[in-house]
Amino acid sequence: VEFITTVTTRPQRAREKNNVDYHFVSRESFQRMIENKELLEWANVYGNWYGVPKQPVKQALDKGRDIIVKVDIQGAATIKKILPQAVFIFFVPPSREELVTRLKQRHTESSFDLALRIKTAEEEIKQLPLFDYVVVNKRDEIDLAVSAIEAIITAEKCRVTPREISLSVD
Incomplete structure (x- = not known):
């Protein structure tokens, strides 16, 4: 099973590790990811942006791996439209x-x-x-x-x- 680390613009909390709990990025970097179609889904939640990077999902699925992606309700609904068999x-x-x-x-x-x-x-x-x-x-x-x-x-x-x-x- 492969855990897909999501991307966020929110500040990192004390016990969190960058690139483990989330990929912490600037709002500008996040906007570029949207423009470059690098995100499977994204949303603004409580004033911060969150998104699922597309490439690691594709790579894991192409290898036949099971993946876990932590998203909120809105993210789940969006991903369900893109990957209805998930x-x-x-x-x-x-x-x-x-x-x-x-x-x-x-x-x-x-x-x-x-x-x-x-x-x-x-x-x-x-x-x-x-x-x-x-x-x-x-x-x-x-x-x-x-x-x-x-x-x-x-x-x-x-x-x-x-x-x-x-x-x-x-």
Whole structure:
């Protein structure tokens, strides 16, 4: 399985590593990537740009690799239009209270931004039918989430009619 690192213009957080958690780029670089058609999808989220670089996705798919791309609801909907055979997994915290706790512990949002993120999350959960699977991501139990993802990948590989996924780069 290959994890595709997405691109963002937002500031890097203390524990994040550039080119691991995200490719952190300037707004100008991001705009050039859009103009050069280097992104599979992109969106402005909470005032910052996020996008999925097209080339690593194509390279991994061409090699027959399974890939994981972390995107929001809007990104998933866009990618589903481009790659309708792709498998989509919705990750949720075990409760609304846990979501609020996690957001507060990041210390990255103002009270206004925190309220906006919570409201957005409540709206996003309504988009669950867009996805093929749901995984509950419990605190301190990442191994269970990983096992669920592995089970999904195994189930998909055992399908009688496998999903054929390919990407052409314009």
